[in-house]
Amino acid sequence: MGKEKKILDTALKLFVEFGFHGTPTSKIAKEAGVANGTLFHYFATKETLIKELYVSIKNELNQILATQANPNDSIKEAFRKLYFSTINWALVNQDKFYYIQQVHFSPHLAQIPAAVLHEQSKMHIAFIEKAKVSGDVKIMPNELLYTLVNSQIMGIYQYVLTQPIDQQQDNIEQGFEMIWDLIELKK
Amino acid sequence: MGKEKKILDTALKLFVEFGFHGTPTSKIAKEAGVANGTLFHYFATKETLIKELYVSIKNELNQILATQANPNDSIKEAFRKLYFSTINWALVNQDKFYYIQQVHFSPHLAQIPAAVLHEQSKMHIAFIEKAKVSGDVKIMPNELLYTLVNSQIMGIYQYVLTQPIDQQQDNIEQGFEMIWDLIELKK
DNA sequence: TAATAGATTGACTAATCAGTCGATATTTAC
DNA sequence: GTAAATATCGACTGATTAGTCAATCTATTA
Incomplete structure (x- = not known):
């Protein structure tokens, strides 16, 4: 799966479970299997x-x-x-x-x-x-x-x-x- | 007005406008006119x-x-x-x-x-x-x-x-x- | 092949913020 | 009046986190 989609899927899962505040971008990146910087390559900000x-x-x-x-x-x-x-x-x-x-x-x-x-x-x-x-x-x-x-x-x-x-x-x-x-x- | 009520009122206003994440406890305390520590005297955590x-x-x-x-x-x-x-x-x-x-x-x-x-x-x-x-x-x-x-x-x-x-x-x-x-x- | 553009990495930072703490003030109880 | 309890203060800290950046890798194109 493309990394951008993987990030979106993971963000959905985590935001729903832990809320916006309770979900650091680092956690999204980690769980999506991409580097921290990759997340910000696709999405300029949280x-x-x-x-x-x-x-x-x-x-x-x-x-x-x-x-x-x-x-x-x-x-x-x-x-x-x-x-x-x-x-x-x-x-x-x-x-x-x-x-x-x-x-x-x-x-x-x-x-x-x-x-x-x-x-x-x-x-x-x-x-x-x-x-x-x-x-x-x-x-x-x-x-x-x-x-x-x-x-x-x-x-x-x-x-x-x-x-x-x-x-x-x-x-x-x-x-x-x-x-x-x-x-x-x-x- | 009692400080506890003032804190609740201010928190309501700020949470609705800026969300949970966008509202630091320090801002609530400041706008409610109480010290940082007073907020945590009444409410153990955010x-x-x-x-x-x-x-x-x-x-x-x-x-x-x-x-x-x-x-x-x-x-x-x-x-x-x-x-x-x-x-x-x-x-x-x-x-x-x-x-x-x-x-x-x-x-x-x-x-x-x-x-x-x-x-x-x-x-x-x-x-x-x-x-x-x-x-x-x-x-x-x-x-x-x-x-x-x-x-x-x-x-x-x-x-x-x-x-x-x-x-x-x-x-x-x-x-x-x-x-x-x-x-x-x-x- | 060489060059250009885009993708990916992860260590790093500057800022923020929840919560602590010891000191001081005020109220309550006796 | 005094002691205990409660309220208030605000500077401080330890931890977290959004976002940066320079380097490397991987197509794409000419």
């Missing part, structure tokens, strides 16, 4: 490493969501895919999902340019725009829909985490029906 | 300070929720109070609400004894038990109800934060109707 790790993880998730998207899908189907793909990705990438939130509730988030963050939420914004014009969804501000969907996904994920594996998919399905019921415009 | 700040904030919120609770209230009314009190407290104590989540997504959470954390969620557990036997709410696992309500509160709060103050209470009200519609058992 802060850069923290940020680039965040961006790379978000990109990974977004790419997966992008492959699922199909312009012909109904709103409900599009939303279902977004919802299932996100939760199932989170379940098999728990460290990465945790890290996203770890950064989100830290001052490091403010260091990431607004343009980058905006780019990251393209997928969801596109879905919301589509939902809005479709008439399948209750009329509400975009930000509210975005926030509600996001927090419900987070909530269902947290719940499913505590459940036995053989019940997870059922739980996710039930969670979907609930949230769809929440936002669907009944005709 | 870790202790982080944890006790978390517990004191959670206790503050819980005390407010406790004063609202009335055994005679219907489930819907009890839930309404829980929901409104929490969001409105969060709106006027944004730093504190942020800090709770900052700790929640950090390794410091694991340092807080389970008994303490359990004590902190008493209010919500009591509400859920009451809701369960009332028959006013859909049958679902306690943890799911807990998680859904929590994430909905978080979501509405995040949304309301971005809204003009004169629209906030309406938004909160709408959010309440939504989540109640989600969990209510229609007869």
Whole structure:
């Protein structure tokens, strides 16, 4: 594996376990099997490493969501895919999902340019725009829909985490029906 | 103001702005107007300070929720109070609400004894038990109800934060109707 | 082949910071 | 009033750590 990727992988593991403060760059380098200086060859500062790790993880998730998207899908189907793909990705990438939130509730988030963050939420914004014009969804501000969907996904994920594996998919399905019921415009 | 409280207040402000790592104890002491050693007189370690700040904030919120609770209230009314009190407290104590989540997504959470954390969620557990036997709410696992309500509160709060103050209470009200519609058992 | 650019190393440093400690002040208890 | 307990101070230290740097190694290219 490339050393840059090895550094990112190791940093993820250590940041999640020990936090930003509890993880010296020397430990990351050692555990990644590279020299101290190599880490700073790829990432000018520890802060850069923290940020680039965040961006790379978000990109990974977004790419997966992008492959699922199909312009012909109904709103409900599009939303279902977004919802299932996100939760199932989170379940098999728990460290990465945790890290996203770890950064989100830290001052490091403010260091990431607004343009980058905006780019990251393209997928969801596109879905919301589509939902809005479709008439399948209750009329509400975009930000509210975005926030509600996001927090419900987070909530269902947290719940499913505590459940036995053989019940997870059922739980996710039930969670979907609930949230769809929440936002669907009944005709 | 007592020096211990001054230290806690200052630590809150600095931790939220600069993070745990970005806030040296010396800076906390200086800005709180006490000597370096005084900080360690009240809090044996920096870790202790982080944890006790978390517990004191959670206790503050819980005390407010406790004063609202009335055994005679219907489930819907009890839930309404829980929901409104929490969001409105969060709106006027944004730093504190942020800090709770900052700790929640950090390794410091694991340092807080389970008994303490359990004590902190008493209010919500009591509400859920009451809701369960009332028959006013859909049958679902306690943890799911807990998680859904929590994430909905978080979501509405995040949304309301971005809204003009004169629209906030309406938004909160709408959010309440939504989540109640989600969990209510229609007869 | 020779030259250029990039990758890798690890010893080193300058700065920082959590926590100590002995001295002094203030409050409490008797 | 006096003694004990507690609060406060701030200079100090030992350890840690982010980041540097000069040297070496390894492609890439012309």
